[in-house]
Amino acid sequence: MDFRISPKIEDYRSRIATFVEHELIPLESAPASFDEHENISLELLQRMREKAMAEGLWCLQLKPETGGAGLDKVGMAVCYEAMNRSIFGPVVFNSAAPDDGNMMLLEVVGTPAQKERWLQPIVRGDVRSAFAMTEPHPGGGSDPSMIQTRAEKRGGTYVVHGRKWFITGAGEASHFILIARTSDDPRYGLTAFLFHKDQPGWEILRRIPIMGPEEHGGHCEIAFTGLEIPEENVLIGEGQGLKATQIRLGPARLTHCMRWLGLSKRSVEIAQAYAAERTGFGQRLADRESIQLMLGDLALQIEIGRMLVMRAAWELDQGSFARKEVSMAKLHVANVLHQAADTGIQINGARGYSKDTVLEWIYRYARQARLVDGADEVHRMVLNRFLTSEGSDFWHWPVETNAASS
Incomplete structure (x- = not known):
């Protein structure tokens, strides 16, 4: 490209x-x-x-x-x-x-x-929104086929019962997209719905305390106790909830990576600035080989992440779902973010562990990156599935058509 x-x-x-x-x-x-x-x-x-x-x-x-x-x-x-x-x-x-x-x-x-x-x-910018899919055990998380929340159609209305949790932003959201089960069909059993916070029949049970800094509205556990949603608030159509999640989550995983690269680079920036001014035993930290190796490796890993993100972005722009490319980017960049924040703190020493810089904020935030939108292990399994089905074609190069190359 x-x-x-x-x-x-x-x-x-x-x-x-x-x-x-x-x-x-x-x-x-x-x-x-x-x-x-x-x-x-x-x-x-x-x-x-x-x-x-x-x-x-x-x-x-x-x-x-x-x-x-x-x-x-x-x-x-x-x-x-x-x-x-x-x-x-x-x-x-x-x-x-x-x-x-x-x-x-x-x-x-x-x-x-x-x-x-x-x-x-x-x-x-008048309202905020949330996407309600993940459920407590035995409901669905990375595997949407396990979703338990049900929406029963009664005339022109769907009535929803069930629970969701770790719903980001729910505490401040006015507009919700909900994924619920409308049948037991393995492919067409889920439906995407739209509802407003002021509709009766649902409640936030708690804002779940987490390790790191929180998005506005937190990560909430929600109960549905008869929420009524009119059929005009169905997205795409009944039974198309899995399609809706695929359309949303592929690009959303990649946009996480785009943002995380910015935080990774910021962590390096803070580490470089401190290493350039801090001296010990008659030598600047920046002149020590150990520090140079740490920062050099981070520079490499961040650039690899940028290339993976760009490849996945290019595939999406060509009309592909880019599942393989997005999984590679998500897996790599999530781990790079954690490495960058950790290295930044190590180079800054006690200063990095304090709140004098944003490194400790980034570090606590970074740990969720290996969990949200599919844990590392899920994306490794995805990649193995592609490797098993594609064999050596897993590493193929896209070839220009004659029309494009002429």
């Missing part, structure tokens, strides 16, 4: 980098910038979002007719990486999970009426 980016994408990347440097990174060192769950406070977030909108850096991933800039996945990879140089970046530019994936799904499969009712308020 041609790794050169267009002047348009470079312009967005450059302007995002300037915004992050001057508007967001200075906020990270002020305790007043954070809410009680260690994310940017909602009042400050609103002010920063208004600035991002004013500078034309809002919802770049969506089509112009939806309210975005029409970036393809390759362009998103470049821009999302730049956004997440700051821990506050993605949510300020309206490219943070779960809104990011929900907006892209609704843009692709929503009817005109559904887009107006459920998508546009998220695009405008």
Whole structure:
């Protein structure tokens, strides 16, 4: 593939980098910038979002007719990486999970009426959203075929009973996408629904305490006790819930990786700056071979991650689901993020373990990366399935058609 980016994408990347440097990174060192769950406070977030909108850096991933800039996945990879140089970046530019994936799904499969009712308020920044799929045992997690929450059709309405948990952002969300079982068909037994927080028949049982800093709205456990959803709020159609999850989760896994690369690079940046100024036993840390080996290896691993992300992004732009490529990127980049934060802390010593830098924030956040949207082991199994079915073709090169090469 041609790794050169267009002047348009470079312009967005450059302007995002300037915004992050001057508007967001200075906020990270002020305790007043954070809410009680260690994310940017909602009042400050609103002010920063208004600035991002004013500078034309809002919802770049969506089509112009939806309210975005029409970036393809390759362009998103470049821009999302730049956004997440700051821990506050993605949510300020309206490219943070779960809104990011929900907006892209609704843009692709929503009817005109559904887009107006459920998508546009998220695009405008008026509401937040959540994607309710994961369930406590014995329900579905990485394996959606295990989903237990059921939606029974009664006339023109579906009545939902069941439980979900670790639903990101549920505490602040107004718009929900719910995956529930409508039949026992192994392929067409799931359906995707839309519902609003004010509808009766459901409740948040608890905001689950977690190890790291939390997204706005936390990670919640939800009970459905007769939620009624009209049939016009079905996405794609009854029995198409598995298709909806596939459309959403492939790109969503990759956008996580795009953002994580930005945090990985930020961790290296903090480590480099400290190593350049800190001396001990008559020598700068930066001049020690052990430090050079640590940073050099990180530079390599991050670049490998960037190549895997770009390959997967390119495949998605060609119309492929890119399941193999996305799994490789997800597996590698999740581990690189953890390595980068850990190495940054090690080089900074006690300073890295303190809250004087964002390294400890990134470190706690990074541990979830190897779990969300499929644990490492799930993606290794996916890759083994492809290896078993494809054999040596697992490593094939795409070949240009005669028309493209002429």
